[in-house]
Amino acid sequence: MGEPEAKRAKTEPEYELTYWPGIPGRGEVVRLLFEETGTPYIDVAKSKKAVDAVCAYSDLKNVGDAKNPPKFAPPVLKHGELVINQLPNILLYLAPRLGLGPSSGDGVYHLNEIALTILDGFLNEVHETHHPVGTAAYYEDQKDEAKTRSKAFREERLPKYLKYVQRVLDGERSGEGGWLYGGELTYVDLVLFQCLDGTKYAFPKTVEKLKKGGKYAGVFKLYDAVKERPNVKAYLESDRRVDYANGIWRHYPELEEDE
Amino acid sequence: MGEPEAKRAKTEPEYELTYWPGIPGRGEVVRLLFEETGTPYIDVAKSKKAVDAVCAYSDLKNVGDAKNPPKFAPPVLKHGELVINQLPNILLYLAPRLGLGPSSGDGVYHLNEIALTILDGFLNEVHETHHPVGTAAYYEDQKDEAKTRSKAFREERLPKYLKYVQRVLDGERSGEGGWLYGGELTYVDLVLFQCLDGTKYAFPKTVEKLKKGGKYAGVFKLYDAVKERPNVKAYLESDRRVDYANGIWRHYPELEEDE
Known part of the structure; x- marks a missing residue:
């Protein structure tokens, strides 16, 4: 039956990072933001579906969804319904949310x-x-x-x-x-x-x-x-x-x- | 004697763009934002001091000022006391100010x-x-x-x-x-x-x-x-x-x- 919806939602990490498995690469910079701040995250690179997940985002048939444009390459960050890529862009988004930079100014x-x-x-x-x-x-x-x-x-x-x-x-x-x-x-x-x-x-x-x-x-x-x-x-x-x-x-x- | 201070301040463009003279390059992308929106700007590349201005920003002795970090390379945008570089960063800054993108969300x-x-x-x-x-x-x-x-x-x-x-x-x-x-x-x-x-x-x-x-x-x-x-x-x-x-x-x- 699994956990009740409310409890599960609360304990699951908010952030999901998709990147190539087996190399630190650009994904590693994102990981360090999570690790330094003790922020829970799903690291898709560590799962069996890593390669499929990366390829799905940049697939030539992928035109994004109702909320998000398609992606050229990983890393890709998913946060709620928002899906973004490009490393400097992911950093820009995460910094104020993780207390690693100001939100304005x-x-x-x-x-x-x-x-x-x-x-x-x-x-x-x-x-x-x-x-x-x-x-x-x-x-x-x-x-x-x-x-x-x-x-x-x-x-x-x-x-x-x-x-x-x-x-x-x-x-x-x-x-x-x-x-x-x-x-x-x-x-x-x-x-x-x-x-x-x-x-x-x-x-x-x-x-x-x-x-x-x-x-x-x-x-x-x-x-x-x-x-x-x-x-x-x-x-x-x-x-x-x-x-x-x-x-x-x-x-x-x-x-x-x-x- | 020149114009009175108040009048001059009003008629001078707010934005100053510094870039290499003689090539469109990265500076051209910034220019298009100003041109599309009819925003006045000072184009330092068109002045005699263009090369000196570019070199001064990336000079090895330049450590920035009290408000701004030093720069690696042009284009550089000056807006009031703020001085920023890196093309995608300049675009990010200008977009909401020129009505070419949202300011949040x-x-x-x-x-x-x-x-x-x-x-x-x-x-x-x-x-x-x-x-x-x-x-x-x-x-x-x-x-x-x-x-x-x-x-x-x-x-x-x-x-x-x-x-x-x-x-x-x-x-x-x-x-x-x-x-x-x-x-x-x-x-x-x-x-x-x-x-x-x-x-x-x-x-x-x-x-x-x-x-x-x-x-x-x-x-x-x-x-x-x-x-x-x-x-x-x-x-x-x-x-x-x-x-x-x-x-x-x-x-x-x-x-x-x-x-």
Whole structure:
């Protein structure tokens, strides 16, 4: 017979996240918001229907429903009848609801711009390093091109983005405490942690060298501070945290061999 | 002596857009929002200080000010004391203020996801076609890689994104009238127009062939409908509209030579 409707509705998580199984990827950034705040969520990637669920959203016949437009790709967040995708958009939606950002005013746009820039630098551009000439083609078929792109990423782009994050931390708007914005932890600190963690996995020697250079001390201090948050720490040590694999952040030693 | 302070303040545009001079680029999407709505704006790209203004924002010593974090790259929008960047963020901010989107509720997130997806497909991925292995390197030094990436874009990615836009139009949330969302023109229709226009400039034969195929009739009808809006039409015919050049949307005939 199951539980009475009212009780079941109350105990079921409000939020449902759909993403590819087996890789942290973009979904991981969303998970960190839930984990840091202790918010219950359904993680479809951990269920048997994960691949079907992802494919159903981006199916060429899917035109959405009466409430929601169709989706191009995961992650997809379902909250009640609302279904949204695009990582920065999901973050924008969740931040005020989870107490990780303001619900109105300048801070909404400042945080969104910081999130978008970090995602550009430490997620989108990292994906390009191993798939520079064909998103659908194998890495093995674009290794030479990947080496060229990776060199440019390691030597020009990554330092430029790290410097940007350090500039944000050095600015007045960051405030005291070492967080990126407004003196307390917000979702963009979690975005920075996950994206730098992934980049570190992909290019360990490069990131270590940049860390030792000392120019971005605030950035690495922030990374450590997020990692030590009690809920984040417990999550990272749990089996809910998926290992890196052949997703966005990949480790190919040959892509940093001249480091 | 100049005008009295009060009068001058009233006649000066509220909005100031800073972007690279000489190319439409990301700044052009912002301009279309102002032009469609007849909103006065200061276009710094048209002034002599354009390059200096762009460089000042992303200068490595710039850590923002008391109100605003520093910026990674243009476009930058200044409105009163607020200074924001990242194109999708600027659009999010302007839409409700210019009557091109709701100020709260589901529509905010639906429109933002549509804008982000169109920008991914018809702007970011187009830039990658001519600079697949090095953002800072010359196109001439990555022509072969650009050919490979362009082929993948033309054959796989572009049709997939066009299909996505058509799916949005085919969905219930699009409504009547052929606009992308909610039955009337919103900022995402302007985003689609500019991004498809740029893609058409870059890959004219490819886009023409896809148009003739008839699978994306709604998308091209929407493109034409935006182009015929009185304010947009007048703008496109004015000398305020900058010609395409060596920016994001570039035309290299060799990148579609097997069409």
